[in-house]
Amino acid sequence: xxxxxxxxxxxxxxxxxxxxxxxxxxxxxxxxxxxxxxxxxxxxxxxxxxxxxxxxxxxxxxxxxxxxxxxxxxxxxxxxxxxxxxxxxxxxxxxxxxxxxxxxxxxxxxxxxxxxxxxxxxxxxxxxxxxxxxxxxxxxxxxxxxxxxxxxxxxxxxxxxxxxxxxxxxxxxxxxxxxxxxxxxxxxxxxxxxxxxxxxxxxxxxxxxxxxxxxxxxxxxxxxxxxxxxxxxxxxxxxxxxxxxxxxxxxxxxxxxxxxxxxxxxxxxxxxxxxxxx
Amino acid sequence: xxxxxxxxxxxxxxxxxxxxxxxxxxxxxxxxxxxxxxxxxxxxxxxxxxxxxxxxxxxxxxxxxxxxxxxxxxxxxxxxxxxxxxxxxxxxxxxxxxxxxxxxxxxxxxxxxxxxxxxxxxxxxxxxxxxxxxxxxxxxxxxxxxxxxxxxxxxxxxxxxxxxxxxxxxxxx
Numbered sequence: 001x002x003x004x005x006x007x008x009x010x011x012x013x014x015x016x017x018x019x020x021x022x023x024x025x026x027x028x029x030x031x032x033x034x035x036x037x038x039x040x041x042x043x044x045x046x047x048x049x050x051x052x053x054x055x056x057x058x059x060x061x062x063x064x065x066x067x068x069x070x071x072x073x074x075x076x077x078x079x080x081x082x083x084x085x086x087x088x089x090x091x092x093x094x095x096x097x098x099x100x101x102x103x104x105x106x107x108x109x110x111x112x113x114x115x116x117x118x119x120x121x122x123x124x125x126x127x128x129x130x131x132x133x134x135x136x137x138x139x140x141x142x143x144x145x146x147x148x149x150x151x152x153x154x155x156x157x158x159x160x161x162x163x164x165x166x167x168x169x170x171x172x173x174x175x176x177x178x179x180x181x182x183x184x185x186x187x188x189x190x191x192x193x194x195x196x197x198x199x200x201x202x203x204x205x206x207x208x209x210x211x212x213x214x215x216x217x218x219x220x221x222x223x224x225x226x227x228x229x230x231x232x233x234x235x236x237x238x239x240x241x242x243x244x245x246x247x248x249x250x251x252x253x254x255x256x257x258x259x260x261x262x263x264x265x266x267x268x269x270x271x272x273x274x275x276x277x278x
Numbered sequence: 279x280x281x282x283x284x285x286x287x288x289x290x291x292x293x294x295x296x297x298x299x300x301x302x303x304x305x306x307x308x309x310x311x312x313x314x315x316x317x318x319x320x321x322x323x324x325x326x327x328x329x330x331x332x333x334x335x336x337x338x339x340x341x342x343x344x345x346x347x348x349x350x351x352x353x354x355x356x357x358x359x360x361x362x363x364x365x366x367x368x369x370x371x372x373x374x375x376x377x378x379x380x381x382x383x384x385x386x387x388x389x390x391x392x393x394x395x396x397x398x399x400x401x402x403x404x405x406x407x408x409x410x411x412x413x414x415x416x417x418x419x420x421x422x423x424x425x426x427x428x429x430x431x432x433x434x435x436x437x438x439x440x441x442x443x444x445x446x447x448x449x450x451x
Contacts, residue, residue, distance in 0.1 A: 013332045020340045020361040027347070027354030028414055035417040042418075 040159070041152055048125050048157035051114040055127075069255065073143065105221050107141075107258040108132050110158070117191045117251055122162035124148060126257060129156045139219035139260040145226045145249035146170060147257045149219060158259070164191050164251065171217050172196060172226060175210040179203050183211070183226065183245065191251050196229070196243040203241070205232050211245050218265045282451045286327065286385075289449060293322035294342055298349035301439070314431045318439050319346055320407045323360060324367070324400060327385040327451060339364040352415070359410035363403050370402050385451040388444055396444070401437050408433045 029039040059066070110132075114125035128134060130153050140147040140160050148168065152159040161168060164185050173180035181198035196211060209229045215222020231244035297319035304316060323339040330338075343360035347353050371380070374395060381390075388396045412428045 010332075013336065016333055016336050017361060017365055020336055021358055024340075024343075024354040024358030024361065028358065028417075029354075031353040032355070035414070038417045 044152050044159045055113045106261045109258050112254050112257050120187050122164045124160040124162055126158040129153050129158050131155050134158050134259050140257050142249045142254055142257050171214040172211050173214040175212045180214045194245050196245050199241045201234050201239055218262050290322045293319050294345055297346055302350050316439055317408055317436045320404050321440050324403055325385055328380055329382050335364050355411055355414050359407045362410050363407040366406050387449050389450045400440055405433050
């Protein structure tokens with residue numbers, strides 16, 4: 001006779017069942033395209049909501065610090081305004097370039113509601129989404145440098161691929177020298193430094209040289225300061241430098257970020273498309 | 279005893295091969311997104327004898343699902359559905375339990391239990407497998423309509439083929 005049918009006659013069977021279903025679910029969301037997109041979007045919505053609540057509560061306890069932060073930010077902007085007014089009388093050419101810059105890009109100020117820095121591939125969440133004009137594949141900058149690139153957007157939240165992600169590659173150049181390369185993160189867990197690659201070894205590099213965005217991509221305006229070189233090294237057998245760059249942006253304390261909206265992206269994209277199809 | 283084991287093994291492998299070589303290649307249906315998948319391989323693990331240890335039942339269900347998944351490039355979908363169906367099997371067996379109870383040495387086959395019992399058994403469990411499969415394939419409750427339509431169409435056709443296979447094989451255990 002069959003004993004009274006039970007789903008899990010022993011605890012071990014329950015564990016086995018859960019493990020097998022876990023493996024299946026892992027396979028589904030990692031190796032199936034549409035399922036993985038849906039999964040990440042859903043997690044984005046859920047974690048966005050939760051993080052927003054938590055962040056709302058936490059805000060009460062850090063109002064003082066935030067005020068200081070906003071004060072600093074305001075001071076900076078005011079200083080910029082003053083500089084601009086100064087230039088208005090002086091060099092007309094530079095003013096032109098600033099005006100043009102303003103027309104090309106606009107910034108959406110957002111609050112960071114979730115930020116990971118300890119994983120191999122790190123992500124952030126922002127509290128604004130497509131309602132504010134944010135789309136995927138737009139650059140995100142912080143107070144002192146870059147933050148990442150938008151990856152998934154829904155109405156009210158955005159997931160950002162952090163700089164500290166194995167997929168990230170930023171086109172950067174050395175200020176005042178013009179040599180450009182790619183800034184990448186070796187995922188060694190240290191979020192203070194990134195590596196600037198592809199600079200030929202004949203280039204004279206001095207420690208302390210500043211690194212800025214090159215402006216070759218449509219994601220970021222050129223000339224945003226990223227960090228300074230603290231160590232130079234040529235890997236054996238290589239013809240290019242591996243330069244260690246100390247970032248100005250402290251990602252561990254990031255609270256606000258600005259999404260860069262480039263008005264020229266659609267035009268440029270269609271141009272690239274034409275070039276590709278030829 | 280050993281003969282039954284051999285028969286079961288051959289049947290198990292045969293059903294998986296039939297699934298990936300014949301039925302998985304057909305994407306039937308003039309209905310656009312509502313295409314039909316004919317899924318007959320659940321029969322492979324549903325015909326396992328009652329005496330099969332529970333762990334092996336789960337592992338064989340998982341393995342068979344994963345095998346079909348790899349052939350159809352849908353990793354995890356059938357594997358998850360198979361393991362889930364295997365977890366539901368005792369419930370269905372309890373619902374369908376005949377008056378005398380089950381003989382532990384038997385398998386859930388037509389020869390042992392006659393057609394009405396077998397038809398209810400396979401159709402209930404294959405419905406669970408197919409529903410789980412399409413839920414995971416569509417992966418969002420927003421398209422519940424798509425899930426249900428695909429499930430019902432595929433379930434209906436799959437069962438016809440499951441019965442045909444059963445008529446052809448007609449195993450004892």
